[in-house]
Amino acid sequence: MSVLITYLIPILGSTVYTATPLIFASVGGAYSVRGGVMALGLESMMMCGAFCGVVGSYYTGSVAIGFLSGILGGMLIALLHAILCVNFRVNQVISGVGLNLLATAMTTLLMQVIWGNKGTSEMVASVEGTLGGPIPILNAQSFNFFVMVAVVALGWVLLFKTRYGLRLRMVGENPKAASAVGLKVHALKYSGVLICGALAGYGGAFLSLDQLNMFVRGMTAGRGYIAVAITILGRYNPVNIVLSALLFGFCDAVQIYLQGQGIPAQLIQMLPYAATLIVLAVGVRRIQPPAGVGQHESD
Amino acid sequence: MEAVQMRSITKWFGSLCALDHVDFSVREGEIHSLLGENGAGKSTLMNVLYGMLPCDEGEVLIHGKPAQIRHPSQAIELGIGMVHQHFMLTPVMTVTENVIVGGEPVNGPFVDYRSAVRQVQEMIDRYHFGIDANTKVQNLSVGEQQRVEILKALYRGANILILDEPTAVLTPQEVQELFAVLRDLKAAGKSIIIITHKLKETAAIADRVSVLRSGKMIDSGLEASRCSVNDLALMMVGRKVDLTFTRRSQCVGQVAFEVQNLNLAVKGVPVLKNLSLKVRKGQILGIAGIEGNGQTELIEVLTGLRRPDSAVILKDGKPFSGNASDFLTAGVGHIPEDRLSRGLVTPMSIEDNVILGYHRRPRFAGKGIRRSADIRAFADEKLAEFQIKAETVQTPCSALSGGNQQKVIVARVFSEDPDILIAAQPTRGVDVGAQEFIHNRLLDLRDEGKAIVLISADLDEVRRLSDRVAVIYDGRIVAENDHDVWDEMELGLLMTGGKGGVTA
Numbered sequence: 188m189s190v191l192i193t194y195l196i197p198i199l200g201s202t203v204y205t206a207t208p209l210i211f212a213s214v215g216g217a218y219s220v221r222g223g224v225m226a227l228g229l230e231s232m233m234m235c236g237a238f239c240g241v242v243g244s245y246y247t248g249s250v251a252i253g254f255l256s257g258i259l260g261g262m263l264i265a266l267l268h269a270i271l272c273v274n275f276r277v278n279q280v281i282s283g284v285g286l287n288l289l290a291t292a293m294t295t296l297l298m299q300v301i302w303g304n305k306g307t308s309e310m311v312a313s314v315e316g317t318l319g320g321p322i323p324i325l326n327a328q329s330f331n332f333f334v335m336v337a338v339v340a341l342g343w344v345l346l347f348k349t350r351y352g353l354r355l356r357m358v359g360e361n362p363k364a365a366s367a368v369g370l371k372v373h374a375l376k377y378s379g380v381l382i383c384g385a386l387a388g389y390g391g392a393f394l395s396l397d398q399l400n401m402f403v404r405g406m407t408a409g410r411g412y413i414a415v416a417i418t419i420l421g422r423y424n425p426v427n428i429v430l431s432a433l434l435f436g437f438c439d440a441v442q443i444y445l446q447g448q449g450i451p452a453q454l455i456q457m458l459p460y461a462a463t464l465i466v467l468a469v470g471v472r473r474i475q476p477p478a479g480v481g482q483h484e485s486d
Numbered sequence: 487m488e489a490v491q492m493r494s495i496t497k498w499f500g501s502l503c504a505l506d507h508v509d510f511s512v513r514e515g516e517i518h519s520l521l522g523e524n525g526a527g528k529s530t531l532m533n534v535l536y537g538m539l540p541c542d543e544g545e546v547l548i549h550g551k552p553a554q555i556r557h558p559s560q561a562i563e564l565g566i567g568m569v570h571q572h573f574m575l576t577p578v579m580t581v582t583e584n585v586i587v588g589g590e591p592v593n594g595p596f597v598d599y600r601s602a603v604r605q606v607q608e609m610i611d612r613y614h615f616g617i618d619a620n621t622k623v624q625n626l627s628v629g630e631q632q633r634v635e636i637l638k639a640l641y642r643g644a645n646i647l648i649l650d651e652p653t654a655v656l657t658p659q660e661v662q663e664l665f666a667v668l669r670d671l672k673a674a675g676k677s678i679i680i681i682t683h684k685l686k687e688t689a690a691i692a693d694r695v696s697v698l699r700s701g702k703m704i705d706s707g708l709e710a711s712r713c714s715v716n717d718l719a720l721m722m723v724g725r726k727v728d729l730t731f732t733r734r735s736q737c738v739g740q741v742a743f744e745v746q747n748l749n750l751a752v753k754g755v756p757v758l759k760n761l762s763l764k765v766r767k768g769q770i771l772g773i774a775g776i777e778g779n780g781q782t783e784l785i786e787v788l789t790g791l792r793r794p795d796s797a798v799i800l801k802d803g804k805p806f807s808g809n810a811s812d813f814l815t816a817g818v819g820h821i822p823e824d825r826l827s828r829g830l831v832t833p834m835s836i837e838d839n840v841i842l843g844y845h846r847r848p849r850f851a852g853k854g855i856r857r858s859a860d861i862r863a864f865a866d867e868k869l870a871e872f873q874i875k876a877e878t879v880q881t882p883c884s885a886l887s888g889g890n891q892q893k894v895i896v897a898r899v900f901s902e903d904p905d906i907l908i909a910a911q912p913t914r915g916v917d918v919g920a921q922e923f924i925h926n927r928l929l930d931l932r933d934e935g936k937a938i939v940l941i942s943a944d945l946d947e948v949r950r951l952s953d954r955v956a957v958i959y960d961g962r963i964v965a966e967n968d969h970d971v972w973d974e975m976e977l978g979l980l981m982t983g984g985k986g987g988v989t990a
Binding site: 344348349350353354356357360361363364365366367368369370371475478485 | 561562568570574576578584587588589590592596
């Protein structure tokens with residue numbers, strides 16, 4: 188019992204806390220993929236969201252405006268991705284990877300411009316403290332926990348219960364069929380990608396404004412790629428995405444806990460990434476993505 | 487009253503004129519057949535009507551009113567529905583979801599699935615479509631999927647229905663069912679346009695006929711009852727072709743190729759089950775069947791591309807085995823069922839493709855180095871012999887039409903003078919002229935005393951060319967007999983496993 192309280196409860200609290208940004212990004216990824224656009228650019232959307240979140244907070248001193256800027260930052264990258272993939276029919280993998288490289292470079296450059304420092308930003312107004320209270324695990328979260336729950340619930344309802352969701356999924360499964368029944372394929376794809384950008388941007392801002400209070404160069408550190416894996420493992424369904432994100436969050440939490448326990452840190456830090464590899468190699472094989480990913484309404 | 491009037495429609499694809507001042511009109515409540523060969527412009531014309539393609543010139547009137555149709559949604563609003571040749575369905579979704587998308591009944595912010603299912607099921611029952619609105623589309627047969635497509639159009643209030651090659655994928659029984667459905671719809675006052683190149687079906691179902699040839703309307707609005715099939719063929723092709731002509735084998739010899747007890751499982755699922763067949767010299771064995779009953783795997787085994795789990799393969803009475811290259815070397819020629827995936831390397835030139843697989847022969851290569859001049863001369867000769875329409879032999883195969891691509895394959899296979907030929911879908915998607923040419927070459931080869939296995943989804947082709955007909959169903963040969971024993975309907979029944987196997 189005492190072991191539970193000393194070790195497990197804090198690890199679980201930390202699991203949810205580290206999984207939260209992944210859930211934001213992965214649910215965003217679900218919108219994008221359900222609409223037929225690969226979400227490989229999640230890393231760049233998170234990165235841009237984290238950066239713009241800090242910039243917004245830095246100039247206004249308001250955390251709320253910081254998060255709003257984070258959303259817009261993610262959407263900016265998403266807009267680029269949508270223009271490239273939907274209008275110009277660029278290979279979605281190339282567009283995604285290209286944007287990821289662009290985001291790292293751009294944020295570094297802009298940090299130099301704004302703060303005269305390529306490594307870290309100045310400290311900015313951020314989310315203060317946790318909820319606290321008597322409920323274990325929940326007391327280690329911030330208000331963003333509820334935002335996350337709302338995003339997941341809303342995502343599930345929107346994707347599977349509403350007219351918009353049915354249409355978006357139809358576009359993702361078969362854009363030609365969707366076009367033939369008169370759906371606005373481009374508009375729907377844009378909506379999926381932009382929602383993805385907004386959520387991934389929020390997830391990024393969570394990293395810089397909730398977990399931290401500044402932007403650090405390359406701060407997403409591959410979380411966007413992990414979010415891609417989570418999106419797939421969660422079968423593009425927000426509810427399943429929560430479960431798979433918690434799995435990765437748990438690896439991360441264990442990793443943090445194990446640091447300073449005498450095991451080489453580099454080895455331990457591999458844990459979430461190794462988990463990604465194992466999941467991709469073993470778990471993902473039987474998952475069918477929407478059939479129309481990467482297809483266009485007139486090929 | 488005219489439901490559709492298209493006036494002087496012109497459409498260019500680059501420098502190619504796909505439609506040249508085409509006039510076309512359809513009356514309310516009639517079934518109108520739009521007849522033409524592949525590439526004549528039928529689908530292009532209908533895609534213009536449905537708003538999938540913009541036209542460069544011309545106007546469209548729907549029920550007498552001028553209409554600007556730039557997007558399918560506008561066509562749908564005008565009451566036009568289209569059933570595409572390649573179904574536009576989402577297999578993982580249900581019939582209802584596929585039907586309602588774009589016009590969903592809602593209850594507040596949510597899709598009202600309950601009333602949607604009820605509505606769709608009512609329509610299914612009214613038109614006797616015999617499917618369940620809650621089934622996933624991937625669990626439906628091809629004929630049923632087609633009815634889902636028709637439902638989609640009807641759900642959107644279509645009173646003008648365009649069907650693009652609706653019978654191409656159906657068995658004879660399903661064709662009859664479709665015709666019954668179409669007559670029902672006509673009785674309900676719908677105007678129906680059928681795009682087709684099948685003359686028999688036009689005669690069977692259409693009230694009027696319009697014939698397109700290379701983008702020009704040859705004749706429009708003919709009464710179907712007054713035209714003979716031969717008149718229509720003449721209009722469609724522009725010269726006399728006789729697709730009913732055939733000649734039968736004069737001398738059938740020894741068994742040239744035999745397969746016994748062929749078993750094959752793919753990913754643990756048995757695909758070919760104790761299958762046996764044999765073909766004699768100077769004989770064409772036609773294998774009829776609905777696609778997906780093991781034909782693809784059978785072809786792969788017969789050409790050495792796939793190793794069976796168990797089988798005895800006898801060539802001229804002697805056991806034989808090996809890989810695809812061994813089969814080719816031993817004189818087993820192969821016309822692959824999908825010319826783009828197994829037949830050609832399309833970015834490569836005609837001369838490279840016409841020696842593909844035989845490129846190690848001494849006459850094409852010496853000490854591992856290709857003999858360019860010899861290959862060129864050989865390819866030039868084949869270009870003339872097989873009437874392949876291309877500027878030079880260096881033209882990449884991707885620039886050729888389907889018929890000419892197929893001729894490149896036929897030229898390659900025939901020039902090696904195979905003892906045994908596995909011909910899979912030899913005329914799929916080629917124009918009538920090329921079809922006639924390829925059929926004649928197959929019959930010539932047969933008359934030279936070679937053995938041919940013909941695997942085709944085109945029942946007319948099987949019946950016309952074969953000396954013996956075998957029916958494959960669920961990985962077995964369920965029946966085999968001489969070519970004239972079964973009529974089309976009986977064959978259709980055998981193909982669906984609907985009749986006990988008879989082998990004589």
